[in-house]
Amino acid sequence: MEQKIIFTNHVGESIDDIVGQLGSPAVFVLCDVNTQSFVLPVLQAQSGTVAAAKIISTRAGDASKDIEALASLWKSLSDLGATRQSVLINIGGGVVTDLGGFGAATFKRGMHFINVPTTLLGAVDAAVGGKTSVNFNGLKNEIGVFANADAVIISTCFFNTLPQQQLLSGYAEMIKHALLQSKDMLDRLLAYSVVYPLFDSEALLGLLEESVAVKQNIVAQDLTEKGLRRALNLGHTAGHAIEAMALKYQSPVPHGYAVAWGLVVCLVLSHMELGFPSETLHKIAAYVLENYGAHSITCKEYPELISLMRHDKKNPSPDSISFTLLKDIGQPVCGCVVSEEKIEAALDIYRDLMHI
């Protein structure tokens, strides 16, 4: 079943429509404490369905996406008399949609669910691919299933309640998608002002729709052409290493920020290995520096960063380090093995570009 994705800033109306199409069954809403305060009251005013729904709460934050929260969700659904015909509406960021999606997909072997992502990262990343999960045994997303929602409703109207940092974090994934797609899409993204609270939410919704389509196309093609999906890993090999090291030394950085810095490293390597245009590399580096700042990396940290890249879970073998690189915008090449020496050279150039 392909997942229905609806781009709209009339979220309440859209929920009423979809639930009506499902035959207006019993409705449950899963929120975390943030969306319960900031988003739920808005939707209760807009939508008869949400106003009449039974509310289930969960804690906020990735650490709460655990099996205790899962068991608590199952218990609430069971005690409140949910059936397979009922629908669970997950309103929140990735924690709520991952947890709620997994809970719904496994309750009585699968009840209906609708995702309403309320963060930019959730909207751009979690809407396609049907990944649901909880963390377990200290490992992220260790338990889960692939299960499509009945619908994902993507809107920009809740983003004004997000901190600027969270917006930028999601925006880095959109830049990644544009790099995989076209110069035109990239130019429009770089020209758009995502600075809180002045952004143009209708224009952002249009950009978001294009961005999600990039991921959809790649995921759809990967059903036949094994491996293309790795293109979505662009910027993530170095990005994950930066994120993991920052976390280890107690100065965590937002995921999207690490991706932004990782993209710069990746484009440097793309230039070195595949002749990616220098001009575009400089343009992206300047954009990242201006919006995300410079993440400092010292020469002493190179060995540890490279070791983290080697053991990245998406790296096929610890004997080598493999990247998705770009020949040009829209031309990804997956599985490029790069030597440690070249990675060190690329990190040197990253530091120059970031004025470190």
Next chain:
Amino acid sequence: MEQKIIFTNHVGESIDDIVGQLGSPAVFVLCDVNTQSFVLPVLQAQSGTVAAAKIISTRAGDASKDIEALASLWKSLSDLGATRQSVLINIGGGVVTDLGGFGAATFKRGMHFINVPTTLLGAVDAAVGGKTSVNFNGLKNEIGVFANADAVIISTCFFNTLPQQQLLSGYAEMIKHALLQSKDMLDRLLAYSVVYPLFDSEALLGLLEESVAVKQNIVAQDLTEKGLRRALNLGHTAGHAIEAMALKYQSPVPHGYAVAWGLVVCLVLSHMELGFPSETLHKIAAYVLENYGAHSITCKEYPELISLMRHDKKNPSPDSISFTLLKDIGQPVCGCVVSEEKIEAALDIYRDLMHI
């Protein structure tokens, strides 16, 4: 993905073949204490794969099919380093295959699994349909997913370790399948001696293969023709009521025994409502009486039994009671609404047939 079902009494060889086809990944075996004692040593001697596998144990009995057992299975897989390429072999009755199937289907969003049912009921019933589950919040199979195993290996060679009662319990489901299929299949089943320990295990394997095919055909047709699957509920409306009442009054009966008595009630109703041949009804009633004994029902118990039928989870509405009945062998009619008076009359006739 259709599930591969292999009928063989060379189970070890078959496991080695399938795991070889999967690229010989890391192998884990889930057993309960019974299969660990009686079945595992046999398979370890027969199969290099099983001999080299890491063993995970779970408690026996339906009460242990809970989320504690599930979390413990997930923890073992995670600690032992299982990946999505690994395979979990579930060796046991329905508790082990339901729990292990659900655990594997949700570990890292799905690892490989193979089911080796070791009970007749598990072989005839659990091999088709991809149902995996655990009990939760006091409710049977409240949590689960539909997920097909990479293969189900059905064998009769472990049944000699089963108590006679368990064999007969599974055999009642085979009789149900034959009633849905053909007089020829039914006659061969009634002629076969399932008495421990003298049964002919090769002949039983052939009967089992035919029986599983009946369920496979019905489930496959139901993908398009909504509702035919309810045919598999034959005998279960009255059977579940008998089972639930026996449990309530602290004298539980095996599931298949309740199905056998339920089939007699159902055939009486089939005769009354649809003209099912009296001769076949008498033949089945005599077989049930001889092999399963007579389950006593008194007139005073009728209202409670009927109330249980009304609230059976497969009954579409509590305003009426709906049965799957037979016009003749192989001619099921689903959704037959029968009045309370007629059900009482059928229970009277059941008592006559059972010499109560």
